[in-house]
Amino acid sequence: MTKTKVILAYIANDRARKASFKKRSKGLIKKADELCTLCDVKACAIIVNPYDNEPEVWPSNLRAQQVISGFKRLPDHVQSRNKEDNQSICQERISKKEGKLRKQYMDNQQKELTKIMYMCLVSGAFQNLSLASSKSLVFLLNQNIKDVGRRIELLQNAMFPRQDNVE
Amino acid sequence: MTKTKVILAYIANDRARKASFKKRSKGLIKKADELCTLCDVKACAIIVNPYDNEPEVWPSNLRAQQVISGFKRLPDHVQSRNKEDNQSICQERISKKEGKLRKQYMDNQQKELTKIMYMCLVSGAFQNLSLASSKSLVFLLNQNIKDVGRRIELLQNAMFPRQDNVE
DNA sequence: TGTTCTATTATTAGGCC
DNA sequence: TGGCCTAATAATAGAAC
Numbered sequence: 075m076t077k078t079k080v081i082l083a084y085i086a087n088d089r090a091r092k093a094s095f096k097k098r099s100k101g102l103i104k105k106a107d108e109l110c111t112l113c114d115v116k117a118c119a120i121i122v123n124p125y126d127n128e129p130e131v132w133p134s135n136l137r138a139q140q141v142i143s144g145f146k147r148l149p150d151h152v153q154s155r156n157k158e159d160n161q162s163i164c165q166e167r168i169s170k171k172e173g174k175l176r177k178q179y180m181d182n183q184q185k186e187l188t189k190i191m192y193m194c195l196v197s198g199a200f201q202n203l204s205l206a207s208s209k210s211l212v213f214l215l216n217q218n219i220k221d222v223g224r225r226i227e228l229l230q231n232a233m234f235p236r237q238d239n240v241e
Numbered sequence: 242m243t244k245t246k247v248i249l250a251y252i253a254n255d256r257a258r259k260a261s262f263k264k265r266s267k268g269l270i271k272k273a274d275e276l277c278t279l280c281d282v283k284a285c286a287i288i289v290n291p292y293d294n295e296p297e298v299w300p301s302n303l304r305a306q307q308v309i310s311g312f313k314r315l316p317d318h319v320q321s322r323n324k325e326d327n328q329s330i331c332q333e334r335i336s337k338k339e340g341k342l343r344k345q346y347m348d349n350q351q352k353e354l355t356k357i358m359y360m361c362l363v364s365g366a367f368q369n370l371s372l373a374s375s376k377s378l379v380f381l382l383n384q385n386i387k388d389v390g391r392r393i394e395l396l397q398n399a400m401f402p403r404q405d406n407v408e
Numbered sequence: 409t410g411t412t413c414t415a416t417t418a419t420t421a422g423g424c425c
Numbered sequence: 426t427g428g429c430c431t432a433a434t435a436a437t438a439g440a441a442c
């Protein structure tokens with residue numbers, strides 16, 4: 075969305091909710107239409123809403139009925155494949171996502187920590203950190219100190235190759 | 242809609258069409274989900290596609306059947322309200338849109354012409370214009386010339402009020 | 409063939425009338 | 426209330442792997 079990042083939760087304000095519904099249902103149907111045109115698929119959408127007495131049906135009630143007929147003709151086990159209580163299929167999907175989630179989480183931790191480190195270095199304000207953050211920060215700082223140390227060594231070797239210090 | 246402006250027509254390239262389908266059907270379902278969450282409406286979507294043996298059904302086949310049941314329970318005249326052959330209703334909608342379309346068209350014409358005028362003035366290349374464009378351009382230029390004339394007069398009157406020219 | 413990246417277009421929240 | 430506007434976020438085409 076826009077102007078502000080959308081929080082995905084029921085919009086309590088009646089006026090805002092209706093405005094959002096109008097815009098978004100229009101947008102949704104446009105997207106469905108584009109999908110059908112671009113990819114030559116058959117689709118229908120039905121939206122039951124409190125603003126109209128009748129559900130919004132796209133692209134036409136006739137087409138919806140055709141698509142539904144095709145759908146109803148499927149064997150029962152296919153029709154119920156997505157039922158909310160079908161645990162094994164849900165679990166499979168969840169597992170598949172968990173891998174990605176874990177990776178994202180690690181990335182985020184690293185980024186967050188690096189951000190905190192720079193904020194602290196700039197402001198000098200270390201006192202508000204949690205114990206866990208402090209520990210992680212110390213680890214990160216030590217890593218960086220080691221890196222810097224290695225870099226100093228490298229540069230010294232480049233500038234004064236194989237030369238012993240005086241005294 | 243991106244990297245290039247999308248042309249709304251069947252994507253001939255198999256690979257691109259499939260990629261587009263995957264992205265867009267995912268996007269469509271996300272939008273449907275958001276609509277339901279934000280506005281508390283009940284909706285379902287069914288997409289019949291050549292890549293899977295079964296149609297893609299959202300949010301679940303169970304929910305789809307519930308929404309369809311509600312839809313099927315409507316009286317016949319409502320169910321067929323959107324049928325492609327229902328000319329009077331289509332015509333009404335078309336008329337409603339035509340007003341807006343006409344206004345937009347006029348706006349566009351004006352903008353396009355103004356753009357062409359400036360391009361021509363900058364480049365000096367008038368030779369590639371169509372007859373119609375040329376005529377419109379002449380009209381626009383004459384308008385502008387008149388405007389400039391009026392402005393010159395205005396400024397002269399401001400600088401030399403009620404004064405006759407020498408000789 | 410699917411996944412990831414990112415430049416660009418498309419959608420839309422909130423404000424205004 | 427509904428339509429218009431604009432700033433800002435979201436979706437995604439095309440490329441690379």
